[in-house]
Structure formats: C-alpha cells, structure tokens
Amino acid sequence: MIAHLPVMLREVMEILEPGRGGVYVDATVGLGGHSREMLRRMGPQGSLVGIDRDEEALKMAQAALASEKGKAAFELRHARFSELDSVLDGLGINNIDGILFDLGVSMFQLKGTDRGFSFNSDEPLDMRMDKSFPLTARDVLDTYSEADLRRIFGEYGEERYAGRIARQVVFLRRKGTPVRTGRELARVALSAYHHGAGGGSREKIHPATRIFQALRIEVNRELDELKAGLDFSMRRLSKGGRIAVIAYHSLEDRIVKHFLKGAAAEGKCLLLSKKPVRPDLREIRENPAARSAKLRGAERL
Numbered sequence: 188m189i190a191h192l193p194v195m196l197r198e199v200m201e202i203l204e205p206g207r208g209g210v211y212v213d214a215t216v217g218l219g220g221h222s223r224e225m226l227r228r229m230g231p232q233g234s235l236v237g238i239d240r241d242e243e244a245l246k247m248a249q250a251a252l253a254s255e256k257g258k259a260a261f262e263l264r265h266a267r268f269s270e271l272d273s274v275l276d277g278l279g280i281n282n283i284d285g286i287l288f289d290l291g292v293s294m295f296q297l298k299g300t301d302r303g304f305s306f307n308s309d310e311p312l313d314m315r316m317d318k319s320f321p322l323t324a325r326d327v328l329d330t331y332s333e334a335d336l337r338r339i340f341g342e343y344g345e346e347r348y349a350g351r352i353a354r355q356v357v358f359l360r361r362k363g364t365p366v367r368t369g370r371e372l373a374r375v376a377l378s379a380y381h382h383g384a385g386g387g388s389r390e391k392i393h394p395a396t397r398i399f400q401a402l403r404i405e406v407n408r409e410l411d412e413l414k415a416g417l418d419f420s421m422r423r424l425s426k427g428g429r430i431a432v433i434a435y436h437s438l439e440d441r442i443v444k445h446f447l448k449g450a451a452a453e454g455k456c457l458l459l460s461k462k463p464v465r466p467d468l469r470e471i472r473e474n475p476a477a478r479s480a481k482l483r484g485a486e487r488l
Contacts, residue, residue, distance in 0.1 A: 192220065192473065192474040192476075192477075193220025193221045193224070193289075194289065194433055194466065194470075194474065194476070194477045194480050195433065195464065195466050195470065195477065195480060195482050196220065196221065196224055198464050198466075198482055199221060199287060199431050199433070199482065200224060200225075200228065202429055202431040202459055202464075202482070202484035203225070203285040203287060203429050203431050203484075204285070204429060205225045205228040205229050205233070205284075205285060206228070206229065206233075206284070207229060207230045207232050207233060208229070208230070208232035208233055209229055209233050209234075209284035209285065210233070210234045210235075210236070210280060210282070210283045210284050211225055211229065211233070211234070211235050211236070211283060211284055211285045211286065211287075212235070212236045212237070212238070212271070212275075212283050212285070212286040212287070213225065213235065213236075213237040213238075213286075213287050213289075214237075214238055214268055214271065214286060214287060214288045214416055215238075215239060215287070215288055215289040215290065216237035216238065216239040216244065216245065216248045216263060217239060217241075217244055217248065217289065218244060218247050218248055218251065219237075219247070219248035219251040219252050221287055221289060222235060222237050222248065222252055222261070223251065223252060223255060225259075225287075226252060226255055226258035226259045226261060227255065227258060229258075229259035230258075230259060231258065231259060231260075232259070233259030233260070234259055234260050234261070234262075234280075235259050235260070235261040235262070236261070236262050236263075236264070236274065236275065236278060236280065236283075237252075237261060237262070237263045237264070238263070238264045238265070238266040238267075238268075238270075238271065238274060239263075239265065239266075240265070240266070240267055240316040240317040240407070241316050241317065242265050242317075242318070245263055245265055248263060249263055262278060265317075267317070267412050267415075268288075268412040268413065268415050268416030268419065269411075269412055269415035269416070269419075271415075271416060271419045271423075272419055272422075272423075275423065281423075282423055282424065282425040282428070283423050283424060283425065283428060284424075284425055284427075284428045284429070285424075285428055285429045285430070285431070286420050286423075286424065286428075286429075286430050286431075287430075287431045287432075287433075288413070288416055288417075288430075288431070288432045288433070289433045290409075290413065290432070290433060290434050290435060290439050291434075291435040291436070291439070292304055292316075292403060301313075302314055302315060302318075303324060303368065303369045304369070304399070304403065305369050305399075306369045306370065306372065306373035306376075306393060306395040306396070306399055307369065307370065307373070308368065308369045308370060309368045309369070309370050310368060310369060311325060311367060311368060312324040312325045312328065312366070312367065312368060312369060312372060312402075313325065314399075314402055314403045314406045314407070315406055315407065316407050317407070320406070320407070322406055323406060324402045324403070324406050325367065327339075327402060327405055327406060328356055328360070328365065328366050328372075328402075329360060329365055332357075333353050333354060333356075333357045334353075336349075336352075336353035336356055336357070337349045337350045337353040337354075339401050339402070339404075339405045340352055340353055340397070340398055340401050342401075343400065343401035343404040343405060343410075343438065344397035344398055344400050344401030345397060345437065345438070346397040346398060346401065348376075348379040348380065351379040352375060352376055352379045352398060355375050355378065355379065356372075356375060359375070369399070372395060372398065372399070373393070373394075373395040376393075376394045376395035376398045377393075377394050377395065379394070380394040400436060404438070409439075410438060410439070410442060413439060413442055413443075414442060414446070417430075417432075417442070417443065417446045417447075421450055421455055421456065421487070424487035425487065426487055426488065427486060427487065428486070428487045429459075429484060429485070429486050429487070430447075430456075430484060430485050430487075431482060431483075431484045432447075432482070432483050432484070433480050433481070433482050434463075434480070434481050434483070435479050435480055435481075436479065440463065440481050440483075443483050444463075444483065447483060447485045450485065451485065454488060455487065455488060456485040456486060456487050456488055457485060457486045457488055458483075458484075458485050459483075459484040459485055459486060460483070460484065463481035463482055463483050464481070464482040464483075464484075465480065465481060465482075466478065466480055
C-alpha cells in the first residue's frame, strides 16, 4: 500500500470550508485523502461527489471512504474533468457548494502502478491515467515526428534541450532500438544535458523530469481537461461556493491564475488571496512531493 499524504490538507479545508449539509466535488479523488476530511466535516447531512480518471485509484478510494463512520453520503465516478457536467446531471445535482482540483500525477501512479510514470523504473512507457485511453507515451515516442516531439517537450515540459532530446528519440527508433522504458528515456534526457553547454546538468531536478511531464500531459490531454474543469466550476458553483486548485508546475498554475483572475475581473468570483498558498516547511519535510505545490482559491459571487 502506497503511503498517501494529502497535500496542504488544512489549507484546502480553510478555503473550501465544507459545512454541514453541503454538496461538494472532489474532482481528483486519488486515494481519498482530501475527500475523507471533507466527509468528516460535512456530516451525515452532506453529500460528496468524487471523480478520478484512474479506476485502480477509485477502487482504493471507495474502500477507504466507506470505512468512515458518521460521514456524509458520497458517490464516486470514473470520469474526466470534461465529463463533470454529465456526472452531476446523472446524479440530479444542479449546483455545488465547493470543488477541489488536486492536479498532476499521484504517488500511487508513480510507485503503485506499472505504467512507466517514473524515470527510475524499467516499466513500459504507458503514462495513461485512464487505461481506457488509446494513446500511450510509447505511441507518442514511436509515431510523432521530430518536430512534434520537440514542440511538446518545449511547450509542455519547458525543456531547453527539447530539440536535442527529440532528435535522439527519433534517431534511436530509426536505428531499431526505440525507447521503451522510463529508465531508457531518462538516459536520453541525461545525455542531452551532458552534451549541452557546460558539459553536464546543474539542475536541482533530474534532467528527465520535464520530459516525463511533457509526455504525461500530451497522453492525458491534461491542460485541455483542466480548462474544461475550471469552466465547469464557474457554471455549477452556488453563490458563496468555493473552488480550490492545487497545481504543481508553472503551466498548470498559469492556467489557473489567468482563469481565476479573468473570472474575478468579470465579477463572477472573488479571489481569496493575491498569491498562491504554499506548503510550510514542516509539510515539505514530511512530504517532499508537496514542495512545488501552489494552492489558489476563489468564491463564487
């Protein structure tokens, strides 16, 4: 069982303020850490709808949440952000009092699956959060042109050596030795840095981190799904309802920031803080995966 520590749990609850009898949505249930606390605070009069793209995670969350006593009612559904409207329609719910988005890849997906999310593994490069999706990371590396690989590595990974890495990936597949595992792709990325200016990497993060991020975003259409989810939140939130979003890299956070600022300028919501909330040092020590997290919140007007 993968240890699960919900990121900025206290801060998320302070933004959402889940109250008695409310209707809340956890749009990224994962293993149920945030949902569990929401259920406790809402009491038996409340109602929680949880969705996730990962069916394996949903099964684990279902078991974890079912063990809670004296909690609110909950319904979990296998769905994407872009399907939130249809999920709520199917449950006969019109408006909600709060919604949480905890973006990115989970520790369960990194260490508890065989989908190649980690660059320290010899698992096949899959990277699908939803295994019913047809496109895998291997498909991207095997079929995308050098130009397209360079584009996604540059745009989604903000990788300075995007061209060099794309060129090597295409070279290897033409040679008949295509990249197949996380460890092999990590070696390609590391090689690009060793041959770059200065002859090595002075990065604080592993050189493969941005390439894995870019592939994951492409495979799962994460940025498009995020935009759809944010649009949904403004349509469904009741007056006084709250939205909380935790982002882990600049692309996500930029989208969230611009969306909420735009909605505030149009008089749709009130920003709950000018700057994102960050985890404190104690949490980062206990859960290093939280170190890059940025939490933003708003209240529907």
